[in-house]
Amino acid sequence: MSDEIVKYSNQFNNQALRKFTALDLDLLMAIASRVRDKGTDEVAFTFEELKRLAGLQRNMTNDEFAKQIANVNRRLLALNFEFQNEEHDIIQFALFAGFVTSPTKRTLTVSVNSRFSFLLNDLTSQFTRFELAEFTALRSSYAKECYRRLKQYRQTGVWKVSLEDFRRLLDVPKSYRPSEINKYVLKPIEEELGPLLNLKVHRKYLKKKPGRGRASLVGFEFEFDPEKVPGGAPAPRVELSGSVVTDEARKSLRAGCRLAAVSHRPDGQGREDDVRGDGMHRRCETDGDDRHQQIKIERGELAAERARAELDAYKAAHDGLTPFEVARRSHDSQAMPDDRMEPGIEPTLF
Known part of the structure; x- marks a missing residue:
């Protein structure tokens, strides 16, 4: 099983596999690993082989397993x-033209739809590739579905996705608020894929105008270790968005301030209200504590350095223009002759 590779066209990642359980996903990827490059030929599996490929641990009767297999195709057809x-x-x-499950023979026979065999055959570019054993070892269906999408960007190490597409692709209930997405979706993803891929999940927010309430969550940027292709040229580096970099620097600064706050409390416990929204530790604001000031200086320098790098990269890609200058040119080119941007108002760019 360790040598089994799943490989398919990236177009398959645009399809949300709604209502698929973790076992359903394991069975589907096990089947996909074997029908790959078989054209439209029928491919037969024994139940024992399919269980081994899917890493199925629990005991199931032949009838129970046959029903489980049939449910996979039922969901695919739906x-x-x-x-x-x-x-x-x-x-x-429909992905499969034939899908025959036999409890008495304990076999599954499948064939890929001839019109769409390109999704699983003759793939030389624009494909997703991963090890079946690594996929089936994951427990959460959310972790499995996120893992597949990350593997599409395995050479760059960054997957950027809007909140709307993230909900659709991972079949996140529409009723989930951001706090519930953090708890029930992102937490298992970070717990399983964090150690495996060195994954970091960055939240992306849309900042509202002053006095209009808190910023809204609009998407995510998943950062992980890119794969190296033996003998191949490294993929172009993909940078995180400027707003994400700034937010991470701000969090880092607040974390440093919180560390400084610990030393000021008799119980040794820093609290959230010890640090203001701008990152300044309240006690240090008046006592000039050297340890806090040093942390603040270091974190501030890091934030400034990363912000400068982001700006330089942006200007290099836009003929030396700043984001504001690009926005103004775009606005002026689309506006009527007497319509101009109000002076002193800058657009918010992300």
Whole structure:
């Protein structure tokens, strides 16, 4: 099983696998690993082989396992797979043309739909690739679905996704608020993929105008260790968004201030209210504590250095123009002759 590789077109990642359990996903990826590069030929599995490929640990009778397999295809048929071709036609299809489960023979026989065999065959570029054993070892269905998308960006190490697409692709309930997404979706992802891929999850916020309330969560940027291709050229580096870098620097500064706050409390416990919103430790504001000031200086220098690097990269990609200058040119080019941006008001860019 350690040599089994799952490989498919990146277009498959655009499909949300709704209502799939962790076991459903394991079975589907096990099947995908074996039908790869088999064209439209029928591929047969014994139940024992399929259980081994899917890493199934619990005992199931033949009838129970047959029902589980049938449920996988039932859910696939309910999905109504969809993609757009080069002419922008919207095409809907069933992935498998044949899917026969036999409890008496203890076998599964499948064949890929001939019109869409390109999703699993003759892949030379724009594909997702990962080890089946690594995938089936994950417990959470959210971790599995996130893992597949991260592997699409395995050479760059950054996956940027909007909140709307994240909800759709991972089948996150629409009723989940950001706090519930953190608890029930991102927590298992970070717990399982953090150690495996050195994953860091960055939240991206849309900052509202002053006095208009808190910033809104609009997306995520997943940062992880990129894979190195033996003998191949490294992929172009993908940078985190400027707003994410700034937020991370601010969090780092607040963390340093909180450490300084610990030394000022008799119980040795720093509290949230020891640090103001701007990162200044309240006690240090008046006593000039050297340890706090040194932390603040170091964190501030780090934030400034990263901000300068982000600005330099942006200007290099936009003919030496700053974000404000680009926004003004865009606004002026679309505005009427007598319509101009009000002086002193800068757009918010992310």
